[in-house]
Amino acid sequence: MGTHIQARQGDIAETVLLPGDPLRAKWIAETFLENARCYNQVRGMLGFTGYFMGKRISVQGSGMGIPSAMIYYHELVTRYGAKTLIRVGTAGSYQKEIGLRDVILAMSASTTSSINDERFPSAHYAPTANFELLFKAVRYAESQEIPFKAGNVLTHDLYYEDDRDEYKRWAEYGVLCVEMETAGLYTLAAKHGVRALSVLTISDSLVTGKVTTPEDREHSFTEMVKIALNIA
Ligand SMILES: O=P(O)(O)O[C@H]1O[C@H](CO)[C@@H](O)[C@H]1O
């Protein structure tokens, strides 16, 4: 048993989808999985295991930000034997040609987090996606004619930045969008030798100020979920 995930050994599949929002986890389980069963309710951070096209898959909420999410990633990998972690998250666009509901495959994640500063005191680690998962995601999206962009994302420690123009510098260097967990996910996956990919959907734009609703974020971003399930 883990401290924050209280499941029995064997309750959690080797492949886990990871939305930040536990209610997005519930929606994914109820909408896409057969025979889904809830294995965790600790802190309301719901986790479910079921079947997608015969394959056993879990979906686990992970909260907002690296400190919360890494607790769940850690327990999934070290206590429950998870081998493939696929984040299905929302993100804010940093580029004018990337609009609401666009899908992003995170090849790498820059970050404002200091999680790797102690590990690499005089250097900068580059958290990177698993190539096999990324390649499969590209092939699946192309086969289904799901438009996507692949590239560097920013994992920020702050949702509300002091300087709302801060994004322009990142945008100038090609960063596609901002979210709050991927750099932690890729770092932890590398350390433990498991596979990870973040598939994101643009929920708002720092460039245009356009936003989606909380309901949209919870239960309407189906394309990223389909990509995640089909590469699992
Ligand atoms: O929609 P999720 O997966 O939670 O992801 C994004 O949304 C939250 C902020 O609203 C942060 O967790 C950010 O990374």
Ligand SMILES: O=c1cc[nH]c(=O)[nH]1
């Ligand atoms: O972290 C996030 C997620 C969605 N939109 C943002 O602007 N930031």
